[in-house]
Amino acid sequence: MKSFDVIVVGAGTSGMMAAIAAAKAGSNTLLIEKNKRVGKKLLLTGGGRCNVTNNRPADEIIAHIPGNGKFLYSAFSQFNNYDIMEFFESNGTHLKEEDHGRMFPVTDRSKTIVETLFNQLEQLGVTIYTEAKVEKILHKDDQVIGVALEHDKIYAPCVILTTGGRTYPSTGSTGDGYKLAKRLGHTISPLYATESPIISNDDFIKEKTLQGLSLQDVSLSVLNSQGKIIVEHQMDLLFTHFGLSGPAALRCSSFINQELVKNGQNPVTLQLDIFPQKTALELKNEIQRKLLDQPEKTLKNSLKNLVPERLLEFILNKTTLSEHQSKQVSDQQIDQLIDQLKSFKLTAEKTLPIEKSFVTGGGISLKEVQPKTMESKLVNGLFFAGELLDVNGYTGGYNVTAAFVTGHVAGTHAASVAEYTYLPPLDQD
Structure with missing residues (x-):
C-alpha cells in the first residue's frame, strides 16, 4: 500500500x-x-x-x-x-x-x-x-x-x-x-x-478602421445599464481586428463578463477618455488655441499632433467636421469634438473565451x-x-x-x- x-x-x-x-x-x-x-x-x-x-x-x-x-x-x-x-x-x-x-x-x-x-x-x-x-x-x-x-x-x-x-x-x-x-x-x-481581450461588433471595428492603433495612458470605463461607471482603468489600449486589447482592456474584461450576466448578455457600453489627465475645459482651451493659430487650415491640419492621425480622421468624420476650416468651427462643434475625445462610446459584445484568456x-x-x-x-x-x-x-x-x-x-x-x-x-x- x-x-x-x-x-x-x-x-x-x-x-x-x-x-x-x-x-x-x-x-x-x-x-x-x-x-x-x-x-x-x-x-x-x-x-x-x-x-x-x-x-x-x-x-x-x-x-x-x-x-x-x-x-x-x-x-x-x-x-x-x-x-x-x-x-x-x-x-x-x-x-x-x-x-x-x-x-x-x-x-x-x-x-x-x-x-x-x-x-x-x-x-x-x-x-x-x-x-x-x-x-x-x-x-x-x-x-x-x-x-x-x-x-x-x-x-x-x-x-x-x-x-x-x-x-x-x-x-x-x-x-x-x-x-x-x-x-x-x-x-x-x-x-x-478575466484578463481577456474584448470583442466588439461596432461598425468601425468590423471595418478595421483603427486596427493596430495603440494609445498610451488612456482611460477605459465599463458602464452599467444606467450609464454609471462600474470600473475605470487608465493604461495603454490597443485596437484590434476584433475589438480591444492591451492592459486597459484586459483589466476591464472581468467586469464586462459580470455585467453581461446581469443584463441578459446584452452588449455592454464602454467609454474611452483619450485625455484623462486633462479636464474638458483644459482640452477645449488647447484646441481653441490651435485653431486660432491656423485659422485658414482644415481641422485635420490644425489638430495634426493632438492624437494619432487615423484616430483624428475617424473622430472628425464621425462629427462631420473633416472638411471644416478652423475659422468655421463653432463653439458647439468644438464641444462635440471634445465629447468624442473625452467620452468616446463603444460596445463590448463579449470577451474572448476562458480558454483564450x-x-x-x-x-x-x-x-x-x-x-x-x-x-x-x-x-x-x-x-x-x-x-x-x-x-x-x-x-x-x-x-x-x-x-x-x-x-x-x-x-x-x-x-x-x-x-x-x-x-x-x-x-x-
Missing part, C-alpha cells in the same frame, strides 16, 4: 509551492502532475519571462486582485510577496524590478523560476509522479484518505488540489479540479474569462474554504490553492503571487494536520 502524509494534485505555480512548504514542514509529500513535466503553464507567464510577483505593499497587491482579494488577508499575514522574493533570492535566483512593481528573474526566462522550484522539490525529497491523472479523491465519512489514479490508489490524510483554472487548456488546465471538488460536495462559482474568474466557493488554512470546511484534510479558488487578479504578477501564497499556506497547514490525523481503516472509500 502506497501512503504519504500529503498529496498535492497539480504541479503548477501553487502546487509546486504547496509541495515545497509541506515537505519543509516535515511531511512525506507526493506531487502528482498529468503532464510530462512540471510547471508547464508557469513557463508561459509574463510572455515567457515569468512575472513572478510584485514589489508592492500587501494592501496594494490585494487591491489589484478585484476577484475576492480580501479573502487573502489571512494568507498574506503568513506568507507574502516579499517572502516569495526571499524564497527565490535565497535559492540563487535573482530578481529585478520593472514598471508597476513587476518582478522578473534577471535571466528573463521562465525556465529559471520553474527550475528553482523543481530543484527545491528534489532537495526536499518530494516524490513526483508525472503523466498521472487523479480520477477521484478518496474519502471516508468526512475525512480525505487519498486519491485514485487510473490503475492505482495512493493514501494520505491530506490532499491539496492545485489543478488550475480553465485558461491555457493545452497546459493541462482543463477544469479537472472543479469536477473533483464538486463530487465532494463543493460549490463552484460560475466560471468566466489569461485568468479564470469564479471557482471553488470561498464560503466553503478556511481563509487561514485553505482547508475545506466540508471535508477534513482537503485543501485548495491557486486559480482553482474563486480569486482572480489583474496581470502584473498578482495572480502568480496569489498562487504562491495560497500554495504555501495550504502546504504548511496540510503538513500540520497530517501530523496528528489518524486514517480510518482503509477497507472502503
Whole structure:
C-alpha cells in the first residue's frame, strides 16, 4: 500500500509551492502532475519571462486582485510577496524590478523560476509522479484518505488540489479540479474569462478602421445599464481586428463578463477618455488655441499632433467636421469634438473565451474554504490553492503571487494536520 502524509494534485505555480512548504514542514509529500513535466503553464507567464510577483505593499497587491482579494488577508499575514522574493533570492535566483512593481528573474526566462522550484522539490525529497491523472479523491465519512489514479490508489490524510483554472487548456488546465471538488460536495462559482481581450461588433471595428492603433495612458470605463461607471482603468489600449486589447482592456474584461450576466448578455457600453489627465475645459482651451493659430487650415491640419492621425480622421468624420476650416468651427462643434475625445462610446459584445484568456474568474466557493488554512470546511484534510479558488487578479504578477501564497499556506497547514490525523481503516472509500 502506497501512503504519504500529503498529496498535492497539480504541479503548477501553487502546487509546486504547496509541495515545497509541506515537505519543509516535515511531511512525506507526493506531487502528482498529468503532464510530462512540471510547471508547464508557469513557463508561459509574463510572455515567457515569468512575472513572478510584485514589489508592492500587501494592501496594494490585494487591491489589484478585484476577484475576492480580501479573502487573502489571512494568507498574506503568513506568507507574502516579499517572502516569495526571499524564497527565490535565497535559492540563487535573482530578481529585478520593472514598471508597476513587476518582478522578473534577471535571466528573463521562465525556465529559471520553474527550475528553482523543481530543484527545491528534489532537495526536499518530494516524490513526483508525472503523466498521472487523479480520477477521484478518496474519502471516508468526512475525512480525505487519498486519491485514485487510473490503475492505482495512493493514501494520505491530506490532499491539496492545485489543478488550475480553465485558461491555457493545452497546459493541462482543463477544469479537472472543479469536477473533483464538486463530487465532494463543493460549490463552484460560475466560471468566466478575466484578463481577456474584448470583442466588439461596432461598425468601425468590423471595418478595421483603427486596427493596430495603440494609445498610451488612456482611460477605459465599463458602464452599467444606467450609464454609471462600474470600473475605470487608465493604461495603454490597443485596437484590434476584433475589438480591444492591451492592459486597459484586459483589466476591464472581468467586469464586462459580470455585467453581461446581469443584463441578459446584452452588449455592454464602454467609454474611452483619450485625455484623462486633462479636464474638458483644459482640452477645449488647447484646441481653441490651435485653431486660432491656423485659422485658414482644415481641422485635420490644425489638430495634426493632438492624437494619432487615423484616430483624428475617424473622430472628425464621425462629427462631420473633416472638411471644416478652423475659422468655421463653432463653439458647439468644438464641444462635440471634445465629447468624442473625452467620452468616446463603444460596445463590448463579449470577451474572448476562458480558454483564450489569461485568468479564470469564479471557482471553488470561498464560503466553503478556511481563509487561514485553505482547508475545506466540508471535508477534513482537503485543501485548495491557486486559480482553482474563486480569486482572480489583474496581470502584473498578482495572480502568480496569489498562487504562491495560497500554495504555501495550504502546504504548511496540510503538513500540520497530517501530523496528528489518524486514517480510518482503509477497507472502503
